[in-house]
Amino acid sequence: MTKRETVVNVLNHKDTPVVPYEIGFTIPQREKMIKYLGDPDFESKIGGYLYGTEYNSNEKELPEKPGYFQDEHGVIWNRSGADKDIGTIDNYVIPEPDISLIPDELTYNEGVLRNMLQSNADNAGERFSIGGLGFSLFERMWTLTGFENALLYMAGDPGFVHALLDRICEFNLKIIDICGEYPLDAMQMGDDWGQQKGLIMGPEHWRRYIKPRLARMYERIHSQGRYVIQHSCGDILTIYPDLIDIGLNCHQTFQPEIFDIEYVKAEYGSDLTFYGGISTQTLLPYATPEEVASETRRIMDIMSKGGGYIAAPTHAIPYDVPPENVMAMIEVLQNQ
Numbered sequence: 554m555t556k557r558e559t560v561v562n563v564l565n566h567k568d569t570p571v572v573p574y575e576i577g578f579t580i581p582q583r584e585k586m587i588k589y590l591g592d593p594d595f596e597s598k599i600g601g602y603l604y605g606t607e608y609n610s611n612e613k614e615l616p617e618k619p620g621y622f623q624d625e626h627g628v629i630w631n632r633s634g635a636d637k638d639i640g641t642i643d644n645y646v647i648p649e650p651d652i653s654l655i656p657d658e659l660t661y662n663e664g665v666l667r668n669m670l671q672s673n674a675d676n677a678g679e680r681f682s683i684g685g686l687g688f689s690l691f692e693r694m695w696t697l698t699g700f701e702n703a704l705l706y707m708a709g710d711p712g713f714v715h716a717l718l719d720r721i722c723e724f725n726l727k728i729i730d731i732c733g734e735y736p737l738d739a740m741q742m743g744d745d746w747g748q749q750k751g752l753i754m755g756p757e758h759w760r761r762y763i764k765p766r767l768a769r770m771y772e773r774i775h776s777q778g779r780y781v782i783q784h785s786c787g788d789i790l791t792i793y794p795d796l797i798d799i800g801l802n803c804h805q806t807f808q809p810e811i812f813d814i815e816y817v818k819a820e821y822g823s824d825l826t827f828y829g830g831i832s833t834q835t836l837l838p839y840a841t842p843e844e845v846a847s848e849t850r851r852i853m854d855i856m857s858k859g860g861g862y863i864a865a866p867t868h869a870i871p872y873d874v875p876p877e878n879v880m881a882m883i884e885v886l887q888n889q
Contacts, residue, residue: 555679568858586879603682604680625662628646642699659725690723691703738782744784823859832867
């Protein structure tokens with residue numbers, strides 16, 4: 554059974570001889586691991602089962618401000634501090650809830666997107682191939698308006714929010730259609746809705762603004778014969794039934810400090826595949842290597858019954874994780 558076939562079986566809720574896995578690293582942690590192992594090519598030797606690339610936006614560093622990057626939507630990202638992967642927004646492209654300020658269409662660099670997708674096709678090999686679209690709805694909105702403003706507009710200016718999210722959704726559907734021309738097994742949508750407890754905007758606003766547009770995106774992906782993976786950090790338990798209803802196949806990332814994993818597996822495991830489960834918040838930074846190995850095995854045992862589980866850290870591994878703990882986890886994943 555190839556790695557791709559293993560993942561497909563897991564997504565179809567079938568038992569497999571091994572649990573498929575994947576590991577990602579933040580930029581500082583990748584550099585830390587290279588120094589620790591003395592091997593700049595260490596990631597290629599981990600043996601993950603998935604291969605993916607994400608189109609977020611085409612960015613260029615501002616020559617007059619090192620560490621600041623402007624994306625194709627006009628958003629300036631400050632990565633001069635500790636966060637080298639995402640950063641913080643440094644401007645408001647849409648400074649007030651005025652529909653006339655919404656661009657007629659959001660732009661994208663088709664050449665960059667197609668090069669990314671072709672590289673994915675050329676390098677996936679026997680792995681399960683994923684095309685990703687980051688900052689897909691709520692996140693794209695708040696990068697344009699500011700985070701606090703986005704929540705205020707959801708509560709007090711629904712006409713503006715609907716207009717902006719419609720424009721974002723149309724942009725996303727264009728990207729999905731281009732992705733449909735390439736040999737992908739799945740599309741992964743990135744959009745954080747959860748906090749440590751409950752949804753950032755609450756379930757009512759999520760259902761009002763996010764769900765109907767997400768349903769359109771999922772439907773378009775399924776029409777291409779692809780699986781749908783949704784990334785959202787945090788507690789999104791209350792909307793699992795909604796996500797299942799509109800066709801979600803897999804939730805990434807699944808955080809064990811937030812969810813009762815045995816309950817969630819029993820309640821939703823026949824409908825959803827869970828991707829994650831190895832905590833970058835409470836386990837990997839603070840446990841001993843022996844504890845990391847033991848907990849990794851325990852989570853895999855619970856979550857993999859009847860398929861429906863892809864083992865992974867709950868996020869790209871951050872800089873505060875000791876390399877010894879990373880290696881303890883990798884050893885368990887590789888030696889099933």
